[in-house]
Amino acid sequence: xxxxxxxxxxxxxxxxxxxxxxxxxxxxxxxxxxxxxxxxxxxxxxxxxxxxxxxxxxxxxxxxxxxxxxxxxxxxxxxxxxxxxxxxxxxxxxxxxxxxxxxxxxxxxxxxxxxxxxxxxxxxxxxxxxxxxxxxxxxxxxxxxxxxxxxxxxxxxxxxxxxxxxxxxxxxxxxxxxxxxxxxxxxxxxxxxxxxxxxxxxxxxxxxxxxxxxxxxxxxxxxxxxxxxxxxxxxxxxxxxxxxxxxxxxxxxxxxxxxxxxxxxxxxxxxxxxxxxxxxxxxxxxxxxxxxxxxxxxxxxxxxxxxxxxxxxxxxxxxxxxxxxxxxxxxxxxxxxxxxxxxxxxxxxxxxxxxxxxxxxxxxxxxxxxxxxxxxxxxxxxxxxxxxxxxxxxxxxxxxxxxxxxxxxxxxxxxxxxxxxxxxxxxxxxxxxxxxxxxxxxxxxxxxxxxxxxxxxxxxxxxxxxxxxx
Numbered sequence: 129x130x131x132x133x134x135x136x137x138x139x140x141x142x143x144x145x146x147x148x149x150x151x152x153x154x155x156x157x158x159x160x161x162x163x164x165x166x167x168x169x170x171x172x173x174x175x176x177x178x179x180x181x182x183x184x185x186x187x188x189x190x191x192x193x194x195x196x197x198x199x200x201x202x203x204x205x206x207x208x209x210x211x212x213x214x215x216x217x218x219x220x221x222x223x224x225x226x227x228x229x230x231x232x233x234x235x236x237x238x239x240x241x242x243x244x245x246x247x248x249x250x251x252x253x254x255x256x257x258x259x260x261x262x263x264x265x266x267x268x269x270x271x272x273x274x275x276x277x278x279x280x281x282x283x284x285x286x287x288x289x290x291x292x293x294x295x296x297x298x299x300x301x302x303x304x305x306x307x308x309x310x311x312x313x314x315x316x317x318x319x320x321x322x323x324x325x326x327x328x329x330x331x332x333x334x335x336x337x338x339x340x341x342x343x344x345x346x347x348x349x350x351x352x353x354x355x356x357x358x359x360x361x362x363x364x365x366x367x368x369x370x371x372x373x374x375x376x377x378x379x380x381x382x383x384x385x386x387x388x389x390x391x392x393x394x395x396x397x398x399x400x401x402x403x404x405x406x407x408x409x410x411x412x413x414x415x416x417x418x419x420x421x422x423x424x425x426x427x428x429x430x431x432x433x434x435x436x437x438x439x440x441x442x443x444x445x446x447x448x449x450x451x452x453x454x455x456x457x458x459x460x461x462x463x464x465x466x467x468x469x470x471x472x473x474x475x476x477x478x479x480x481x482x483x484x485x486x487x488x489x490x491x492x493x494x495x496x497x498x499x500x501x502x503x504x505x506x507x508x509x510x511x512x513x514x515x516x517x518x519x520x521x522x523x524x525x526x527x528x529x530x531x532x533x534x535x536x537x538x539x540x541x542x543x544x545x546x547x548x549x550x551x552x553x554x555x556x557x558x559x560x561x562x563x564x565x566x567x568x569x570x571x572x573x574x575x576x577x578x579x580x581x582x583x584x585x586x587x588x589x590x591x592x593x594x595x596x597x598x
Contacts, residue, residue: 297343367409391454
């Protein structure tokens with residue numbers, strides 16, 4: 129038996145432990161209650177997310193501690209390319225490979241998958257971590273089966289890094305998340321047979337600014353409810369060449385980099401240094417090679433790749449060795465117009481001398497719901513184009529014309545109508561459109577091509593169109 133004094137000490141220790149546990153439970157409950165107190169009923173209404181930037185925030189929900197999630201995006205379970213898009217993506221990869229370009233896809237997991245412990249078990253909003261993980265794994269297999277080089281980012285999902293991968297109330301990854309992803313991408317790149325072909329360069333990464341992040345979900349909370357969680361601060365980084373005193377560093381390297389990075393605002397170099405997460409820098413450091421960064425903010429899943437392939441930096445006759453495509457897993461690559469633009473863009477502008485048909489038109493102005501003929505296959509210029517594989521090369525003098533239909537009419541009475549709506553950050557002026565591969569139109573002949581704008585252009589516009597084989 130315990131001595132009376134020992135018994136008292138034991139009871140005291142038990143009482144202290146119970147008090148500590150009770151305090152922790154109270155603190156957790158108080159924190160959860162405090163977090164919920166900042167929310168308001170309007171966050172659960174569909175109409176709150178009907179317009180503008182709020183569309184991408186549907187629906188803001190509270191997690192553990194001071195975390196916020198978007199139930200439709202961060203807590204999604206389903207990923208991957210639906211039919212028939214795996215075959216379309218394979219066509220794109222093969223076209224790039226024909227040019228000698230390897231495509232590396234750096235897939236970014238969701239915030240729910242990377243921070244499962246921050247999703248409330250009592251209100252998961254349908255989130256099933258096991259199902260989401262399996263579907264993400266299947267997506268990586270789809271991309272790999274199509275011929276892309278796909279780093280195994282599932283290791284991050286299964287063993288999340290100690291530092292937070294995402295911001296607590298923002299959809300971007302933290303610099304730490306960018307760094308951990310870059311390590312996995314670089315590890316696979318270094319194993320590729322073409323790695324030794326890349327011009328090597330040594331980089332060093334240093335700590336930089338402390339980044340303040342209010343957060344897109346926090347901003348949405350303030351907009352809807354008038355409340356917010358405050359600002360999160362994280363360590364930023366910067367990567368610089370180790371040979372800063374070299375001629376290349378002083379005057380610039382005259383050779384175009386053999387690696388190109390495309391992707392979203394997670395990878396973009398932005399004017400506001402406090403919004404740069406240094407993904408390009410980490411890649412350069414771990415791969416040991418210079419990277420040309422074409423990632424863009426607000427360009428969707430394919431806008432930055434379109435921008436690069438249509439830029440002076442892309443030379444189809446001297447293409448880069450590697451394109452690294454940073455891609456959030458929520459993007460399904462299921463837009464048919466994306467492939468109809470990208471696949472011909474890999475080949476570059478049409479050789480006018482080799483064009484099957486070409487025509488130039490001048491218009492004093494352009495208005496919505498008015499159709500303007502830009503290419504005609506009639507009279508003396510008639511060609512039998514049945515079963516023709518090729519693409520339209522459209523060059524528009526007014527680069528602000530970014531919203532318009534291209535309507536191709538066929539002699540069987542059918543038409544192919546597609547709508548271009550290019551993001552503001554992506555340049556206009558040059559457009560490619562692969563001819564439809566619809567079997568129902570393979571035996572029909574093209575009669576004419578019209579442009580129908582969905583915006584007004586009040587000044588004169590010149591449009592040059594060529595139909596090219598390919």
